[in-house]
Amino acid sequence: MENKIRGIHHVTAITADAQDNVDFYCGVLGLRLVKLTVNFDAPTSYHLYYGDGVGSPGTVLTFFVWAGAYRGQVGPPQVTSVAFAVPEGALEFWAERLRQHQVQVEEIGDRFGESVLGFDDPDGVRIELVAAGSPMAGSGPVEPGRAIQGFHSVTLSEEGYEKTAKHLTDVFGFQAEAQTGKRFRYRSGSGEHGSVLDVLCLPDAPLARLGGGVVHHVAFRTPDDAQQAVWRGTLCDLGYNVTPVIDRQYFHSIYFREPGGVLFEIATDGPGFAIDEPADELGKKLMLPPWLEPLRGKLERILPQVQVPDWPGAVLSV
Ligand code: ZN
Numbered sequence: 335m336e337n338k339i340r341g342i343h344h345v346t347a348i349t350a351d352a353q354d355n356v357d358f359y360c361g362v363l364g365l366r367l368v369k370l371t372v373n374f375d376a377p378t379s380y381h382l383y384y385g386d387g388v389g390s391p392g393t394v395l396t397f398f399v400w401a402g403a404y405r406g407q408v409g410p411p412q413v414t415s416v417a418f419a420v421p422e423g424a425l426e427f428w429a430e431r432l433r434q435h436q437v438q439v440e441e442i443g444d445r446f447g448e449s450v451l452g453f454d455d456p457d458g459v460r461i462e463l464v465a466a467g468s469p470m471a472g473s474g475p476v477e478p479g480r481a482i483q484g485f486h487s488v489t490l491s492e493e494g495y496e497k498t499a500k501h502l503t504d505v506f507g508f509q510a511e512a513q514t515g516k517r518f519r520y521r522s523g524s525g526e527h528g529s530v531l532d533v534l535c536l537p538d539a540p541l542a543r544l545g546g547g548v549v550h551h552v553a554f555r556t557p558d559d560a561q562q563a564v565w566r567g568t569l570c571d572l573g574y575n576v577t578p579v580i581d582r583q584y585f586h587s588i589y590f591r592e593p594g595g596v597l598f599e600i601a602t603d604g605p606g607f608a609i610d611e612p613a614d615e616l617g618k619k620l621m622l623p624p625w626l627e628p629l630r631g632k633l634e635r636i637l638p639q640v641q642v643p644d645w646p647g648a649v650l651s652v
Contacts, residue, residue: 337564338507342528343483343553343585343601344383344394345416347459350403350546352380352640355457359384359395362435363418363461364481366645367617368607369584373398377626378636386484387645389584389607389616391555392527393484398550401638405458406545410487410491410536411595414547417450417462418555419486419527425451425465427480446512446519458547462486488552489517491542495535497593505572506554526644551589553599559586565600583623584609619643 349355359365359382368389371379380399386622395416408414420428425442429451432439440452448464450645464486492498495518502508506529508520516536521530543546556562566588570574576590585601592598607613610621618639622630 337556337561337568338524339522339600340524340529340555340557341392341526342488342531343391343415343555343603344598345485345488345549345552346396346398347416347457347549348400348406348544348546348564349382349397349455349457349459350400350405351456352382352397352399352401355382355397356401356640356642358456360643360645362437365393365395367642368394369620369621370405370617370640370642371583371621371623372583372626372633372637374582374623374626377622377629377633378639380637383584383607383617385607388540388613390484390527391585391601391603395485400546402545406548407456407540407543408460408548409539409542410490410493412491412542413488413535413552413596414491415452415460415462415487415489416549417464417530418482418486419484420463420482421479422465423447424480425463428463445517446514447602455547459549466598483527485533487528487530488549489532489534490552490594491536491539492594492596493535493537494594495533498533498596501592501594502533505568530551551597551599553587553601555603556600557603559602562586562588562600562602581623617645 360367365384366387368385369383371381373379382397383394385394429439432453437453443450451463453461455461466486502520503510508522511521512519516534518533520531556565566576569590574590576588580587584607587599587601589599607616
């Protein structure tokens with residue numbers, strides 16, 4: 335079977351404040367909260383999932399809520415920035431909109447011929463908007479000509495890039511595409527959302543430490559359980575330490591560390607976020623997987639209330 339990674343499935347980061355996080359990603363960036371649930375491995379804390387209207391693979395940014403956590407250390411080996419695609423010509427709108435919400439934005443820069451706008455979210459996660467999409471797509475409270483369309487790429491910071499590069503090309507089937515300075519670009523053949531990966535070689539930077547404002551892991555797409563099983567076999571044969579398949583309710587996952595040390599996940603495209611609530615009701619109330627449902631009463635007493643804006647809500651503008 336021709337088994338190549340189709341690009342990014344989701345990215346998971348850590349926030350210290352659930353409400354600030356919802357206000358920023360829904361209220362400012364115009365993403366939809368597609369699932370309000372708990373961290374299945376630590377169910378007394380929230381796990382927030384944002385995405386396009388239905389949480390399509392390639393659009394989903396998720397956060398573990400570590401309430402009141404100290405800020406972590408951004409550095410290798412880690413995903414150190416998350417880039418979303420926006421339509422050509424939309425960056426000036428976004429720069430102005432972010433400034434109006436007291437977000438410090440950098441000057442619009444150029445990377446491999448594409449315009450990039452960089453800023454930090456309220457916890458310090460570095461987000462980038464890349465002018466790379468067509469102006470037709472998009473949904474949600476930001477008018478379609480400007481809205482975030484899904485992932486463009488992530489940047490992995492590594493002490494050395496060679497072993498990670500070899501993994502991306504020889505195992506995942508990405509193509510080495512370009513280099514500028516310490517940044518090396520790889521692309522999956524799918525051409526879908528999130529098909530780009532940059533590796534930044536930072537041998538002298540302080541090493542990563544988990545905490546608020548850092549990315550926990552990046553997940554890559556596989557279409558179904560059968561192809562995921564092939565991936566698991568391939569990775570085990572190569573000597574990687576891979577977890578068993580874990581049921582994440584909205585997708586099925588395996589995890590391993592790539593040779594540079596970043597936590598990778600391979601997640602199935604399905605069953606998706608409409609498996610336990612109607613598509614037009616996503617994210618409005620706390621959803622629990624069947625095995626945690628007996629704890630609902632206790633969890634609802636422990637977890638803080640989160641106010642989630644209506645979707646699609648009013649059209650947001652500068
Ligand atoms: Zn994940």
